[in-house]
Amino acid sequence: MSAAIAKEYDVIIVGCGIAGSVAGAILSNKAGKKVLILEASSQIGGRATSFRGEGITEAAAFRKALMTSARSWVSDRSEPDLPTMIEKKLLYGYTLEAGGRGSWYTNRGRVSQALALFNKASIFYPNVGFVWYDHDWNPSVLGRQSLDGRKSKYAWMSDEDYAEMAKVHMRKLKVGTIEEAEKLDHVTLKDWVEGITESELAREFHYAMGTFQTIVNDPALNSAGENIKVFLQVQETGVHILNGSWAFAGSPGHRFITEGFATAVKDAGGDVVTNAKVKEVMIQDGEASGVVAEIDGKTVEVKASTVVCTLPPKEMLKLIPENLLPAEFVRLAKNVIHTSMVAGQFGLKKPLNELCGLDGVDPRSFYHTSMLIPENEGLFRGNVPLDIGNMSTIAPSTAPEGKHLALMASSILGDEAHDKEKVNIVIDRILKFSDHAFPGWRDELEWMLFTVGDTCILWRHPEDEWVDVKCPTVEGLYFAGDTYGKRVNEGGVEGAAHSGFICAGEITGKDYLQLLPPIFR
Numbered sequence: 001m002s003a004a005i006a007k008e009y010d011v012i013i014v015g016c017g018i019a020g021s022v023a024g025a026i027l028s029n030k031a032g033k034k035v036l037i038l039e040a041s042s043q044i045g046g047r048a049t050s051f052r053g054e055g056i057t058e059a060a061a062f063r064k065a066l067m068t069s070a071r072s073w074v075s076d077r078s079e080p081d082l083p084t085m086i087e088k089k090l091l092y093g094y095t096l097e098a099g100g101r102g103s104w105y106t107n108r109g110r111v112s113q114a115l116a117l118f119n120k121a122s123i124f125y126p127n128v129g130f131v132w133y134d135h136d137w138n139p140s141v142l143g144r145q146s147l148d149g150r151k152s153k154y155a156w157m158s159d160e161d162y163a164e165m166a167k168v169h170m171r172k173l174k175v176g177t178i179e180e181a182e183k184l185d186h187v188t189l190k191d192w193v194e195g196i197t198e199s200e201l202a203r204e205f206h207y208a209m210g211t212f213q214t215i216v217n218d219p220a221l222n223s224a225g226e227n228i229k230v231f232l233q234v235q236e237t238g239v240h241i242l243n244g245s246w247a248f249a250g251s252p253g254h255r256f257i258t259e260g261f262a263t264a265v266k267d268a269g270g271d272v273v274t275n276a277k278v279k280e281v282m283i284q285d286g287e288a289s290g291v292v293a294e295i296d297g298k299t300v301e302v303k304a305s306t307v308v309c310t311l312p313p314k315e316m317l318k319l320i321p322e323n324l325l326p327a328e329f330v331r332l333a334k335n336v337i338h339t340s341m342v343a344g345q346f347g348l349k350k351p352l353n354e355l356c357g358l359d360g361v362d363p364r365s366f367y368h369t370s371m372l373i374p375e376n377e378g379l380f381r382g383n384v385p386l387d388i389g390n391m392s393t394i395a396p397s398t399a400p401e402g403k404h405l406a407l408m409a410s411s412i413l414g415d416e417a418h419d420k421e422k423v424n425i426v427i428d429r430i431l432k433f434s435d436h437a438f439p440g441w442r443d444e445l446e447w448m449l450f451t452v453g454d455t456c457i458l459w460r461h462p463e464d465e466w467v468d469v470k471c472p473t474v475e476g477l478y479f480a481g482d483t484y485g486k487r488v489n490e491g492g493v494e495g496a497a498h499s500g501f502i503c504a505g506e507i508t509g510k511d512y513l514q515l516l517p518p519i520f521r
């Protein structure tokens with residue numbers, strides 16, 4: 001899409017992921033700015049992009065979009081191989097994410113609240129039910145009524161361990177506010193939980209909850225403050241592990257978020273251009289003056305006194321010379337923790353609840369083990385978990401009539417994702433778990449697509465601050481994204497949206513966070 005773009009704008013935004021599109025929607029609609037968003041990929045959405053199966057018509061183009069948008073690639077463990085899937089039209093009618101993907105808070109999060117500000121709809125569907133597989137992969141259906149009518153405790157814990165687990169839970173509640181949680185920003189989850197309980201199972205549970213929120217497996221790399229902020233927001237919105245702990249987007253997948261905000265930019269007279277790779281941010285005498293971009297093979301210069309860069313920090317440093325940025329800013333940007341997702345999307349003839357061998361499991365259930373590969377096997381940093389959702393029973397428009405889409409996702413660290421042997425170990429274990437938990441699933445399988453990425457959710461290191469949204473050394477240069485903003489209080493999709501609000505506010509001097517419910521400010 002190469003729109004006829006103007007020579008000059010008030011604001012140029014580099015990248016049309018969630019942060020760029022949110023910042024653009026606010027600046028154009030609420031501040032009357034003339035906005036241009038330039039997106040390198042052939043489609044918008046960034047790391048939260050998604051694909052309609054029938055839109056995948058060429059393997060090379062799909063691989064390129066996956067890499068440019070989401071820094072992800074297709075594993076050769078996919079079956080059949082990608083060209084065969086395309087040739088046989090196996091993916092037709094499915095909605096595919098750029099890896100494993102779910103969102104917090106269903107339609108009650110800041111993403112949905114923000115879309116509503118621009119009269120755009122939200123299409124998240126929550127999980128209902130949760131099956132937890134313990135160390136030995138024995139399942140417990142959480143929340144199931146016991147015979148005497150009381151909720152059963154977590155079956156893999158003794159009463160003592162359960163009480164210790166609840167004790168940590170109560171301490172989180174006692175923290176109470178985002179401001180209080182911020183005081184624990186530089187305490188690791190490991191240290192914080194270890195200071196409260198000696199029960200191994202209680203600790204493991206809270207480490208697992210931490211990983212569930214951040215996808216950082218090692219509790220020594222997770223910040224207690226960040227985890228408690230998410231916990232408090234979950235609490236406030238009324239979703240919980242059994243209902244809405246993860247929500248999935250209906251068709252066309254999570255890309256709908258960015259499409260909503262990008263449409264709002266266009267509604268307000270702004271331009272959004274794909275296949276437009278920014279090569280340089282022009283900086284003269286300490287002031288941003290525009291960008292040089294390659295649009296449909298042509299090099300063009302576009303002027304603006306405000307430029308917002310939404311690339312992940314390591315990519316951002318390739319675009320903006322380090323010597324123009326403060327040393328501490330560069331150090332923080334380089335120290336950001338990159339998480340990875342090894343994700344399998346499976347086309348099945350039956351939903352997982354019909355395969356799991358457990359009576360009365362809600363078809364919209366979420367399945368989880370924190371122990372796909374325990375850390376004590378010495379292979380990975382932290383326990384490698386496995387999260388599973390039957391997307392098509394939760395969000396029915398993600399699979400064609402009569403077919404099912406299951407998602408399996410394991411988090412590892414970004415550098416581990418580049419070790420093919422390690423990735424194959426994760427895939428082998430996912431298949432082994434599936435054999436155990438969903439006997440007969442291979443007879444129902446029509447295709448499986450494995451993807452891996454090295455830049456999923458980005459987190460500040462627990463000892464660091466977040467990178468700020470305003471460049472301290474270049475006037476008119478700003479940043480937005482899931483790692484930018486001193487007061488970003490969440491990661492991932494929600495964090496990127498939060499950062500978009502903070503960035504737009506910094507540019508105009510207005511506090512747009514007031515437009516969101518208090519817990520999300």
Ligand SMILES: Cc1cc2nc3c(=O)[nH]c(=O)nc-3n(C[C@H](O)[C@H](O)[C@H](O)COP(=O)(O)OP(=O)(O)OC[C@H]3O[C@@H](n4cnc5c(N)ncnc54)[C@H](O)[C@@H]3O)c2cc1C
Binds near residue numbers: 072311453
């Ligand atoms: C596989 C995967 C699974 C994930 N799962 C979850 C999840 O379950 N829950 C959750 O909350 N979060 C998840 N995340 C993280 C979430 O998607 C990101 O945190 C969020 O989308 C980041 O948005 P952003 O706007 O900050 O950055 P990005 O989406 O990275 O946006 C940057 C944009 O800049 C573009 N770009 C790059 N270079 C240039 C250039 N030179 N010129 C122009 N444009 C350029 C990119 O194509 C991209 O569109 C996942 C991410 C991945 C990759």
